[in-house]
Amino acid sequence: MPKSKKTKKPLGHESAVELTEAEWEIMKVVWAKEPCAAGTVQETLASSRNRAYSTVKTTMDRMAEKGFLEIERIRNLQLFKSCVSEVDAKRGEFRKMLKRAFDGALTPMMQFLIEHEGLSKAEASQLRELVEKQKAKGKGSK
Known part of the structure; x- marks a missing residue:
């Protein structure tokens, strides 16, 4: 039977989601292909960015610690799923820009x-x- 490990509690709808540029790139791949392994994300990003597997995997592990991703472990395979919707991520990014540039x-x-x-x-x-x-x-x- 597959083992599943949830990391941090997924972020709520009202939480402010702020992703770095690297996290955005990763999330776009995860949203399109979830559940997916870090290798899948790295291969997808290889065409636009030359990122090492270890860099992508470390970033994804940190994103799981932040509550942006969930890790499902099946034997020695780790699959990543999003805990943040694309809409919530865009909302957070938009609110940050709106507040900073236009005082909200x-x-x-x-x-x-x-x-x-x-x-x-x-x-x-x-x-x-x-x-x-x-x-x-x-x-x-x-």
């Missing part, structure tokens, strides 16, 4: 994006649709 205010951030990054007609239309959907739901506030 969404409107100035949107204004900055529109004025300095530009918006195609299609993107402007999609944005209008999203705003209208939010109005219809009555979810103008958090």
Whole structure:
């Protein structure tokens, strides 16, 4: 029968998830291929980054200690699963940037994006649709 070892308690939805650049790269592979071994992650990342297996494995072990990954042990094989959803990771990254660059205010951030990054007609239309959907739901506030 397979043995499963859970590391730290998985992070809750309300927890602020902050991943390093290396952790982001690893999580993207894990989300796409989970459960997966560190070797699978290293091979996948080899095309874009030349990272040694030991570096990837050590990083993944540390991510498990932080509660980002869960390790399932089956005999002498370790499979990694995510404890953090992609949505929660993106939310944490977004909140960190929003707080740091715009003092947590969404409107100035949107204004900055529109004025300095530009918006195609299609993107402007999609944005209008999203705003209208939010109005219809009555979810103008958090």
